[in-house]
Amino acid sequence: MIDESQNQDRxxxxxxxxxxxxxxxxxxxxTDVWTGDVLMVAHMNEEAxxxxxxxxxxxxxxxxxxxxxxxxxxxxxxxxxxxMRVDCDQDAVWIRxxxxxxxxxxxxRQSCFYRAVPLRxxxxxxxxxxNADRAFDPHAIYGxx
Amino acid sequence: MIDESQNQDRxxxxxxxxxxxxxxxxxxxxTDVWTGDVLMVAHMNEEAxxxxxxxxxxxxxxxxxxxxxxxxxxxxxxxxxxxMRVDCDQDAVWIRxxxxxxxxxxxxRQSCFYRAVPLRxxxxxxxxxxNADRAFDPHAIYGxx
Numbered sequence: 001m002i003d004e005s006q007n008q009d010r011x012x013x014x015x016x017x018x019x020x021x022x023x024x025x026x027x028x029x030x031t032d033v034w035t036g037d038v039l040m041v042a043h044m045n046e047e048a049x050x051x052x053x054x055x056x057x058x059x060x061x062x063x064x065x066x067x068x069x070x071x072x073x074x075x076x077x078x079x080x081x082x083x084m085r086v087d088c089d090q091d092a093v094w095i096r097x098x099x100x101x102x103x104x105x106x107x108x109r110q111s112c113f114y115r116a117v118p119l120r121x122x123x124x125x126x127x128x129x130x131n132a133d134r135a136f137d138p139h140a141i142y143g144x145x
Numbered sequence: 146m147i148d149e150s151q152n153q154d155r156x157x158x159x160x161x162x163x164x165x166x167x168x169x170x171x172x173x174x175x176t177d178v179w180t181g182d183v184l185m186v187a188h189m190n191e192e193a194x195x196x197x198x199x200x201x202x203x204x205x206x207x208x209x210x211x212x213x214x215x216x217x218x219x220x221x222x223x224x225x226x227x228x229m230r231v232d233c234d235q236d237a238v239w240i241r242x243x244x245x246x247x248x249x250x251x252x253x254r255q256s257c258f259y260r261a262v263p264l265r266x267x268x269x270x271x272x273x274x275x276n277a278d279r280a281f282d283p284h285a286i287y288g289x290x
Contacts, residue, residue, distance in 0.1 A: 016270035036181030041237040056265045085258035092186040113230035120201045125161035
């Protein structure tokens with residue numbers, strides 16, 4: 001049941017009241033404070049959100065690994081948060097970050113969004129690389145294949 | 146079971162292969178092409194994604210209403226997409242948009258992210274309004290209370 005007054009408080013109030021989903025998560029968008037580019041979209045649980053607020057460094061919750069992680073804990077590519085915003089219904093946060101190290105993406109790119117989708121066309125879509133040169137070697141950083 | 150070769154194709158290939166969640170959705174971040182601000186975070190199902198690609202106008206899927214919607218269909222505040230990107234694992238898209246009309250948020254603000262979360266503090270959080278003046282009157286536009 002939707003509680004309209006609760007929704008109203010969430011939208012117009014000044015209390016942080018995150019609307020976590022069934023898995024206990026909110027969506028987090030991280031943009032680069034210098035370029036404005038979207039670096040990544042990830043998730044935060046209550047603990048990740050609290051730690052990010054308290055430390056000013058980005059913490060996330062990995063759905064695939066089922067665990068809290070500090071961005072950069074393996075790679076050293078931490079994110080210093082310069083600003084955090086919450087959206088109208090408080091199920092998403094936006095952080096502006098100073099990305100330490102060359103890139104935010106585990107594939108070695110500066111941003112996770114390194115492919116463009118051509119618009120105004122029908123039929124099968126062929127993506128196009130954008131700024132897709134690797135800023136670092138993920139195999140060297142993460143020791144993956 | 147995670148299929149590593151499928152993941153590899155998804156990350157490095159040029160085929161659009163969205164990884165829809167259990168509800169058939171991907172996350173969509175819309176940023177303002179002029180200011181770089183995040184305007185909204187929403188969701189797209191397969192049909193919304195296809196229509197957005199074909200028309201270059203933003204379509205979304207409303208989880209609360211359980212239906213496809215063209216952004217601006219009620220308010221006239223449509224979004225012309227100037228660029229679409231897809232992220233590494235193809236479960237999120239980023240669109241840069243020209244926002245028609247004064248605002249993207251149903252509350253009347255330019256952006257849904259009109260409150261800041263103070264950082265580097267512990268304890269209860271008090272949000273702070275940012276650019277929270279209403280760009281339009283949502284009651285007049287949507288006829289809601």
